[in-house]
Amino acid sequence: MCVLALAWRAHPRWRLVVAANRDEFHARATAPLAPWPEGGVIAGRDLVAGGTWLAVTRTGGFAALTNLRGFGGPDPAKASRGALVVDLAMGAAGDAAAVNPFNAVAIRGGVATFLTNRPRVASHALAPGVHAMSNGPLDPPWPKTQRLASLIAAWLETPDADEDVLFEGLRDRSPPVEAWGDRLPPTAAGGDPVAIFVDDPVYGTRCSTLVLVDAAGRGTIVERRYDANGAFVGDDRYDFAWPGA
Template structure:
């Protein structure tokens, strides 16, 4: 994922509401949102490395990963997509997992990771060094920088999620998908300088990136209730923003651990 806004324990019905876009090269093969046959995971699948960028489980766990935008970093190490599958397929709580991952985080390619279970949520990263912090109740955002870094598109998506919580908060996620489809380019004065050049900073500043070779491949909304039941909706896109389909799956149990 490359843009995420989420609300953690900030709504009377939903424990977690997450909206995010996955930006990737269109040539990289992936599988659409589905229940995996070989693991207790519900999510898309990167067919090149075998992991996922965003997934959930029937026990109300959720995990999402982004890279860190730094062209100076050699991008060496274990695939970050495996971080999500390891968490979702494991039995460790979010708290225990965070403690354990800190010991091996440096072995992975640059990553930002969000983990959620029935009781806790964590942000973990490994640039400039391994770190973890518990997520507090409220609305938060993440892109290809540190947790809650106020990039323009992150701030906008967080605000639109807050508006949805304040005025909707039901099963109608139209406004969240509208926010994820926003192709507005941020003003130059608001752009970060991540070392990729002004033209690319402009391109990457939109929530939805519409490109021939690189762009938004999937827009996803996850909603998990306080009872552990939820749904995940994925809209998929091809080159130049071509709509390639939508999948909705329900999951969860009335009692989660």
């Protein structure tokens, strides 16, 4: 149930702003955000399959992926979706057809692209602006994606707002019922009845990540991690620089 919102060339000060939560089984082994030896990648690492869910590179790359539901359970025989994230961030095409259902956003060479492999492999350029995705279509009218997109849009227009405002929004445990009246959105129709921050001792929000890249290409990636009780357990921060404008 991961969720991500990003502002791509949506403000004169910022080239890219990303706010994302990774939701996963707490028992799944994971390494924290760190530079990788390959390709200038900076990312957390899934120690089970070896890939990641969100990555930046020091050479101008970014990629993030969410699982896509509504197409049955994952096929364990398929390749790791996490490896595809690394490929996309490094500028490689990857084999989208060979992995389980996903949505992804990739940035390389100053071009942003949305990719999916359901109902078929497809991609299109991502227009400048604020976008959000979770486990359904890009920019769906789901309460939590709308809430997170609105948070980033408001943050962009607040000159002195700091990153803690975004992290606080990523900790939002409010159930989205109020946006749907007295009923939850039906899963069959693509609705998502889950809060931005999933507070569950088995499968919940493992970390929140911000990526901030200003108009000059100066960037920062920050990861805050949480335990099975939803308590903060540590964070890491790395600076990088992207070439060009």
